[in-house]
Amino acid sequence: MSSEISRRKDEHIALASSDAVAFRERTTLLEQVTLIHESLPELALEEIDLATELLGKTLRAPIVIASMTGGTERAGSINRELAAIAESRGYAIGLGSQRAMMRDPSMAPTYRVRDVAPNALLLGNLGVVQARDLATADIVRLIEDVGADALCVHMNPAQEVVQPGGDRDFRGGLETFARLAGELKIPVVAKETGCGVSARVATKLRDVGVKTVDVSGAGGTSWVAVETLRAQGAAKALGESFWDWGIPTAVSVAWVARSGLAPIATGGIKSGLDVARAIALGARAAGIARPVLQALQAGGRAGAEAFLDRVEAELRTAMLLCGAGTLDELRNAPRVIGPELASWLGTM
Amino acid sequence: MSSEISRRKDEHIALASSDAVAFRERTTLLEQVTLIHESLPELALEEIDLATELLGKTLRAPIVIASMTGGTERAGSINRELAAIAESRGYAIGLGSQRAMMRDPSMAPTYRVRDVAPNALLLGNLGVVQARDLATADIVRLIEDVGADALCVHMNPAQEVVQPGGDRDFRGGLETFARLAGELKIPVVAKETGCGVSARVATKLRDVGVKTVDVSGAGGTSWVAVETLRAQGAAKALGESFWDWGIPTAVSVAWVARSGLAPIATGGIKSGLDVARAIALGARAAGIARPVLQALQAGGRAGAEAFLDRVEAELRTAMLLCGAGTLDELRNAPRVIGPELASWLGTM
Amino acid sequence: MSSEISRRKDEHIALASSDAVAFRERTTLLEQVTLIHESLPELALEEIDLATELLGKTLRAPIVIASMTGGTERAGSINRELAAIAESRGYAIGLGSQRAMMRDPSMAPTYRVRDVAPNALLLGNLGVVQARDLATADIVRLIEDVGADALCVHMNPAQEVVQPGGDRDFRGGLETFARLAGELKIPVVAKETGCGVSARVATKLRDVGVKTVDVSGAGGTSWVAVETLRAQGAAKALGESFWDWGIPTAVSVAWVARSGLAPIATGGIKSGLDVARAIALGARAAGIARPVLQALQAGGRAGAEAFLDRVEAELRTAMLLCGAGTLDELRNAPRVIGPELASWLGTM
Amino acid sequence: MSSEISRRKDEHIALASSDAVAFRERTTLLEQVTLIHESLPELALEEIDLATELLGKTLRAPIVIASMTGGTERAGSINRELAAIAESRGYAIGLGSQRAMMRDPSMAPTYRVRDVAPNALLLGNLGVVQARDLATADIVRLIEDVGADALCVHMNPAQEVVQPGGDRDFRGGLETFARLAGELKIPVVAKETGCGVSARVATKLRDVGVKTVDVSGAGGTSWVAVETLRAQGAAKALGESFWDWGIPTAVSVAWVARSGLAPIATGGIKSGLDVARAIALGARAAGIARPVLQALQAGGRAGAEAFLDRVEAELRTAMLLCGAGTLDELRNAPRVIGPELASWLGTM
Numbered sequence A, B, C, D: 001m002s003s004e005i006s007r008r009k010d011e012h013i014a015l016a017s018s019d020a021v022a023f024r025e026r027t028t029l030l031e032q033v034t035l036i037h038e039s040l041p042e043l044a045l046e047e048i049d050l051a052t053e054l055l056g057k058t059l060r061a062p063i064v065i066a067s068m069t070g071g072t073e074r075a076g077s078i079n080r081e082l083a084a085i086a087e088s089r090g091y092a093i094g095l096g097s098q099r100a101m102m103r104d105p106s107m108a109p110t111y112r113v114r115d116v117a118p119n120a121l122l123l124g125n126l127g128v129v130q131a132r133d134l135a136t137a138d139i140v141r142l143i144e145d146v147g148a149d150a151l152c153v154h155m156n157p158a159q160e161v162v163q164p165g166g167d168r169d170f171r172g173g174l175e176t177f178a179r180l181a182g183e184l185k186i187p188v189v190a191k192e193t194g195c196g197v198s199a200r201v202a203t204k205l206r207d208v209g210v211k212t213v214d215v216s217g218a219g220g221t222s223w224v225a226v227e228t229l230r231a232q233g234a235a236k237a238l239g240e241s242f243w244d245w246g247i248p249t250a251v252s253v254a255w256v257a258r259s260g261l262a263p264i265a266t267g268g269i270k271s272g273l274d275v276a277r278a279i280a281l282g283a284r285a286a287g288i289a290r291p292v293l294q295a296l297q298a299g300g301r302a303g304a305e306a307f308l309d310r311v312e313a314e315l316r317t318a319m320l321l322c323g324a325g326t327l328d329e330l331r332n333a334p335r336v337i338g339p340e341l342a343s344w345l346g347t348m
């Protein structure tokens, strides 16, 4: 890979991990979920069990380090650091889009993390538009190269459409999910990247055999924002208008759960309280992308681990104070829903 | 026309196109319509069809350059520029009130745009109070002089009543609509100018044979504001009190649609997202007055077209991201209605 | 009357007519009544009829200059100026509490206005606690001395209880209303002074024969505020806590109307739009106290009349723009009720 | 006791009584209870009866000086001053946690107040985790030593869990209540310390025989805040996240009352209006901790009494103005509930 492309890619990561790409007004609406204090928890803190089943493996804690990177030397070292963290802490870890390694096999090593994460739940990643245009056998090769346990197929039409030169033709997406759900030996995760999955889309996915959805909803990183900051002229103006487009994470989690699918709550998760609220709404696990990357960039592996320690401590504390010893109990814990979230959930 | 009257008329346009005449607190409530993201649109951007039937013609895009001007040299050139834009882009174009040309036939040329817009849907314009006092044959002459496809008959009692010397007697309005709907060969559009059309008025209009309503609701240009800025003393004080009087555009569109009439959503439309929201509420097309005039004044024809390009791009993007390939699909797209709009819509 | 007492009384009026005695946070909630624009009013402005029946007389416009003063030379001249205005404009006029003239007959002349207002609807005034302790015959004498058409019996426990030396025993109030409603030849108006009349009180009053209630609700002049500004120490602290105590005027009007009584909407009426909203909620007329006094003090009789001209012009305009030719039509006009008012009205 | 420990304990009191330990965003929601003005109270102020039965004694007024301190010389003198106030005014008085005197019998004198408060309702205090680990006989000794009429057993898992070295094992809490309710001769009060008691916890407590609950809800003193201000590093970060954790006092009072238990409304009570609102929601009495301590520290006994005079005057005034002559009447008085409180009360 030319150092020019590599430099551009690294700039892209730098931008996407800055606070400038956050949603502006729209929030996750997780802040409208109030868990109710239990004065008599009848639990010991150490007894609390964070374990969750996800995609055939057991996570020690319901945390997914969400799909981010690959394709440059820097990206490769990020992937290895995050994967080692996931391995040691019992999380899932997602790779960034494998499109780069598909186009240029010399990039494959920047995605390979199995040596440092032999047991972690490892998620491959590919855009649905790319997947549509590939034979299943080619996709299988990508999966096997990295040893993924499941494949995230991401849907990101909002980003594409504001990106100069981005995809403009989104036909055949559902058929692609149907094909992959039928033909791959590993599970397929339908994944957004910051705009959330609607009840309508969840139902369609369920009907073609998808079982797990990473909602990646509105309120955290806005990929329209990333493209807007890189665009000029009309594209920039269009991006400004759609900066905050998307379904809040809390809403999407609740909708996907109602459809009978297993939601991963990604998009704007910043704390263990957010994780707890998402689980209370039905999430199987919560995904975190930009905040983990920021912590890694600011403080190295120790910084990322300190951030994740805090997330776990908060989640555990919230569970204790709700009297929930397991995630299943948390899913049934009493809660109060604020008016804006209630009005979204009344719809559709 | 004396250059004195002409100067005053031009001043009027300058005032009416400035930001000083916007509503202050009341908004269109279109911002309370949230369209729901569709991750799997199953559409190609270029496939999206913006075409709409309106008043017997097909528009390429659901945009009406709303009735504004006529009666001075400057007004004439504005009309011709806007009409040429409408022609080239497949929009509808409205003329300003033809009262001036009725009183002074020498002004007629400032309304004539058919040479530059032979095919565009062209809307004549007359106040309902003037129309009441004219024989149908005289109105037919006004229509034929400009070659209009339909006649907007505007209702503006709020403006009149705060205007020193304005109309004070609004009897016979409905009867006028009944007569014109019965006797004219072209369709009649009942049009407000910034205060919106209520469900009660919509029903009355429907019952006398009107089929299309330009709601021109609250939240954009306030004609009470225009008159207030020109008034003195008691009239000014009265105008201040009614500056924000009117039914928000979103409300009026929904009410008119429920009555079984075809609404044109005018009043405070500033973006393609606004157009999309209005269509989702049932509008057949959206009308834009002041923002187009401002873009024209600031940047000439190229400026106006750049503004309209942006509106179309946003509309198209919003449709794609809702999975709506046509305006009819957009009308059925899922949406979340905010509390203030919901409370208006609960009421009749 | 000693000039000392007289000076104190005049200071009291000065204080009670200043903006310092307004409610702080609580409003009338009339601002939550949105009247709905009617584009086809089918009315001429001059045809609009503001007349209302009140207490056996016909007012030209539904305006009561509410009970304010008496008992000093300055008060006497205010009464005469306001009464002359009421006479010439067809309003009702209320006198201030006649307790002063009961105690000191030399003050009676400051309440006598029949020479300047031979036809105006004239309302006498007495506190319910004083009325309780007087024989009916003595009350008849007070009424006849001033030639009142009806007697306002005011209830003001909030003011009394924060006032050092104020009344502390409110027993026998309802019985007093029963007695006066039975024994007086003129109608009795049960009147608050700024805290509003509840549904429960309205029902009790109705059951003892009262037919008209001046709600004098929260949102305008706070009499607790007046006493707080005059108090020291513990009384001042108590007053601060109850400064905003009371039922908003809009709520009280709706409750009283529901009870089958005729409400006069007093308390925080500042404009003709407020009058229109109050009438839409069921008021027979609207009362204005402090704003009229302020206009009189600032601009003399001409100032007060200019203020009242504005109120009438706004009311008439609002009626026209609702398509209401009479107050009865206004009472049936469509309106949207905001959430805070709706939540009060859902309650008893 | 070493002067070192003593100094630390005194610092703790100083911190816990400062405004720095208040909740930040979350309020009691008592401000969402609007009592409705009654213009005809049919009461004399002096006739109003504030008496309430609590735990087998009659309080002259429904006020509990809530459990605070003990264990240092300064604490002992605070206890004696507050107890003397309670005795003279007919309130209940709570002692701080008796854990200190249990561990070090030389501290017992700082809890003994019966000589200055022979008749006041006196509440002992012990944490549920300590009580769990003690034989009933040992607890009886603690009670008898101070001559308590009832024992508050406090539940404070939120405080413990953010406190470095705090309790982490909360099993056996309910069983402890069951045991003490069965075996003690005096009543047991289940008491929170600032996070409120949920409907679920109330039901469990009721089912094991507890009859009275001090809700100590959110909106006043935050014990998580106290510990956060004393903590470092990860514990501090955790504390920041849970600073506002808890059920608002108004909500908890209503929930506990619905469960058929007698609630004491503690947590953020600042005024007599707050007391009145809490009683209207079903509280038997209201508890005040930090505000009483602050008044005592700022102004000595006279300062505390002036504060309590104000609370009583406001309560009495509120009752008069609601037409409630007794606390039972106040519990049935009409009120309007704001939207946020209504949404909590709709839940669970």
Ligand SMILES: Cc1cc2nc3c(=O)[nH]c(=O)nc-3n(C[C@H](O)[C@H](O)[C@H](O)COP(=O)(O)O)c2cc1C
Binding pocket: A013, A016, A017, A066, A067, A068, A069, A095, A096, A097, A125, A152, A154, A191, A192, A193, A194, A216, A217, A219, A220, A221, A266, A267, A268, A269, A287, A288, A289, A290, A291, A293
């Ligand atoms: C630097 C960066 C790179 C990302 N790259 C991908 C990607 O390649 N594929 C993908 O599905 N999502 C990608 N995402 C989206 C994240 O997986 C996630 O859905 C989104 O950022 C929302 O989570 P957050 O708010 O925690 O950042 C990326 C996000 C970031 C911040």
Ligand SMILES: Cc1cc2nc3c(=O)[nH]c(=O)nc-3n(C[C@H](O)[C@H](O)[C@H](O)COP(=O)(O)O)c2cc1C
Binding pocket: B013, B016, B017, B066, B067, B068, B069, B095, B096, B097, B125, B152, B154, B191, B192, B193, B194, B216, B217, B219, B220, B221, B266, B267, B268, B269, B287, B288, B289, B290, B291, B293
């Ligand atoms: C400069 C100007 C002139 C207008 N003249 C007319 C007119 O003659 N007849 C009419 O029906 N409406 C007239 N309107 C009202 C517009 O058609 C439209 O109803 C109103 O401005 C609301 O749209 P907006 O918020 O996009 O400006 C005029 C508006 C403007 C800004």
Ligand SMILES: Cc1cc2nc3c(=O)[nH]c(=O)nc-3n(C[C@H](O)[C@H](O)[C@H](O)COP(=O)(O)O)c2cc1C
Binding pocket: C013, C016, C017, C066, C067, C068, C069, C095, C096, C097, C125, C152, C154, C191, C192, C193, C194, C216, C217, C219, C220, C221, C266, C267, C268, C269, C287, C288, C289, C290, C291, C293
């Ligand atoms: C200066 C002043 C004197 C008043 N005196 C009386 C009075 O003697 N008797 C009475 O019933 N109300 C009295 N009121 C109360 C008014 O009649 C009215 O109920 C109250 O002020 C609310 O109306 P507003 O908001 O328009 O001032 C007085 C009000 C003012 C401002």
Ligand SMILES: Cc1cc2nc3c(=O)[nH]c(=O)nc-3n(C[C@H](O)[C@H](O)[C@H](O)COP(=O)(O)O)c2cc1C
Binding pocket: D013, D016, D017, D066, D067, D068, D069, D095, D096, D097, D125, D152, D154, D191, D192, D193, D194, D216, D217, D219, D220, D221, D266, D267, D268, D269, D287, D288, D289, D290, D291, D293
């Ligand atoms: C200085 C201080 C010490 C306290 N100590 C105790 C205690 O020992 N036991 C207990 O049950 N609650 C204790 N509390 C909690 C109070 O009893 C009360 O539940 C809480 O402070 C909420 O009330 P407030 O908002 O009026 O302060 C203490 C509170 C304060 C301010």
